[in-house]
Amino acid sequence: MCWRSGFVATQVFAAEELVSLREFPEISREELFRFFTLTPADIAFFAPGRGRGPEDQLGLSVALCTLPWLGFVPNKVAAAPPVVVARLADQLKVDVSQIKEPSAPVTWKPRPSRHGVCPWSRTP
Template identity: 60%
Template sequence: MFTDEEIARLRSFPKISREELIRFFTLTAADVEFIDPGRGRGPADRLGLAVQLCVLPWLGFVPADVPSAPSAAVARLSERLRISVGELARYGGREQTRSSHLQQVARYLGWRTAGELERKELDEFLLARAMEHDSPSLLFRLACEHLVSSRVIRPGVVTLLERVAAARGPLAGRLTSVIAVRRGPRRVGRPAGGQCGASRRGRAATDRPVALASRRGKPPPVWRTGQSGRRRWTRRGRPTAEDRCVTNDLNTFLTALYAAAEKRIRRSGGPRPGGRPRWRRPRRLGGRGGT
C-alpha cells in the first residue's frame, strides 16, 4: 500500500507553510502559563512541551523525534519563550517524559486517545468513504482529517493502514458477490450480435431470476402482474436472510452512489440546462413480492 520511504515520511514532520506557522505556532498567554508553571521544568522541557502543544493540532499527532521539528517553528517558539533554540536538542532523552508531556497537552487542548469507541467510529467512517473512493492514500488522508476534526490523537501509521485495508477489503468482496448474484451466469451460446440492446437486456432480465433460484435450490419464480400492469418476478415463499443481506448491501451502495452523484452535480454548477437532472434517485429495493 505504501513504501517504507512513504511510511517514514508519514511518521515525521512535513514542510510547514507561512500560514500554518502563524496559525499553529502562536502562543497565547494561557499557553505560556501552561508551559512555564514557574518551577519543575528546565528550558529544554519547556521548549519541547511548547513544540508538542503546537504540533498536535497541526498534524493530529506528535512525531517521536521532537527535536527534528521545522526550524522556523522552533525559532518562533524560542523567541516567544525566550529560550535558546539549541535547548531543544536536549529534549526527549527519556521516552517517558515525551509521553507524559503529550498526555498533559492532550488534556489541556481537549484531545483524547483512540479508544474502542473512537476506533469503531473511524471504521464506520472509512467504510462509508470506501464506497466512494478506492484510493488507499486518499482514504488514509480522509481518516487523518476525520481524527483531527474529532480531536482524537492519530494512532500509528501501520495501525491506521490496517484500518484502511479492513474497510476496503470486505466492501469489495461484498459488492463483487452482490453483482455476481444479481447478474447471474451468462447464457451459453448467446450471440454477440444480431440483436438490439433492448432485446438483449430483456432476455437477460428473464434469465437472472431463474438462474438465481436454481443456484439456491429453490423453485423457479413465477410471473405475476401488479396493479400497474407491469409484469414482475416474484418468489414463492418469504425472502431468506441471504436475500435480505443482498438487498441491504445493494441499498447501501445505491445510497452512497446517489450521494456522490449529487455532490458532483453541486460541484459542476447544478443540473443540465432544460431542468432535467443528470441523476435520478435509485428506487429502493426489497419491496413487496421480491428482493
C-alpha cells in the same frame, strides 16, 4: 483488537506512510503563524516555575502545537523545523543555544496489560 473474532491488526500503515509519520513535513508561513502562536495561557502553562527547564518548555510546546497542525505528534519532536523552534523559543523567551541535545532517544513501545498490548509506555 476485535474482541469477538480475536483479530489484531498488525500493519495499519504502509512503510512510506510510517516514514512520513515519524518526520515533520514542510511548513508554510500561514501554518507557522496559525498553529505555532502561543496564547498567554499557553505561555503560563509552559512556565519554568512549574519545574520545567528550557528543553521541557520547548519540547512540550512543539508537541502541543504540532498536534492540531498534523493531528499527531511525530516520533522525532527534536527534529522540528528550525523555523518552528525559533518561533516558539522567541515566544517562550528561551535561548535555543542553551538547549542540549538529548542524551538518549526516547521511543514508545507497547507494554503488556491485563487487556492485551494496548497501553503505550515511554522508554529512554
